[in-house]
Amino acid sequence: MSPNYVDRVISMLGPSGNSHADPAAWQRLENELGVELPGEYKTLIDLYGPLLLNQHLFIKHPATERRNLGAWIQSTVTAFRRSRLQGPEGEIRFGGPDGLVPLSSTDRGEYVFGVHNRNGEGWTLLACDGNEPDFFEYRMGYAEWLYRYLIGESMFGPETDVFYPGPVVMESMPVSETDEMRVLHGPDRGM
Numbered sequence: 001m002s003p004n005y006v007d008r009v010i011s012m013l014g015p016s017g018n019s020h021a022d023p024a025a026w027q028r029l030e031n032e033l034g035v036e037l038p039g040e041y042k043t044l045i046d047l048y049g050p051l052l053l054n055q056h057l058f059i060k061h062p063a064t065e066r067r068n069l070g071a072w073i074q075s076t077v078t079a080f081r082r083s084r085l086q087g088p089e090g091e092i093r094f095g096g097p098d099g100l101v102p103l104s105s106t107d108r109g110e111y112v113f114g115v116h117n118r119n120g121e122g123w124t125l126l127a128c129d130g131n132e133p134d135f136f137e138y139r140m141g142y143a144e145w146l147y148r149y150l151i152g153e154s155m156f157g158p159e160t161d162v163f164y165p166g167p168v169v170m171e172s173m174p175v176s177e178t179d180e181m182r183v184l185h186g187p188d189r190g191m
């Protein structure tokens with residue numbers, strides 16, 4: 001039986017308190033993208049987004065006006081399309097049902113993308129350091145990828161590990177002009 005990485009991430013981050021769950025917002029976003037996003041990704045984003053994890057990883061949400069996931073995806077896709085990156089099979093496609101869809105990024109210029117597998121089953125994650133044209137494939141779900149990122153594994157390519165001992169630090173990102181940023185800490189991880 002494979003581990004449940006959604007539960008592992010939730011136990012590492014602790015109770016949410018920041019839920020913006022809105023199925024209609026997800027439906028609008030998926031209609032715009034032309035593809036259904038992974039369920040575990042939506043579950044974690046609904047529980048915690050928008051959020052900054054361990055001072056680097058941004059998690060955005062489609063139901064918020066500020067820090068809006070859909071707007072960020074569109075601007076990121078536009079920027080990467082302009083870059084005309086080349087892969088082993090030609091130009092890399094961004095956006096759309098068969099292109100790379102940005103899921104999260106860091107303040108260090110790193111990105112994790114999802115691409116719907118051509119056989120129609122599941123997603124593959126590709127990550128890159130925005131300063132390098134190389135993409136690194138991670139054959140795992142978003143929850144496993146996030147879990148491994150939080151325990152300090154290199155999840156944006158070789159030597160990209162960032163490990164913070166102790167509880168995960170979470171900074172809520174204000175979604176309105178009256179919101180204030182809050183700093184929260186997950187439970188002790190024994191790390």
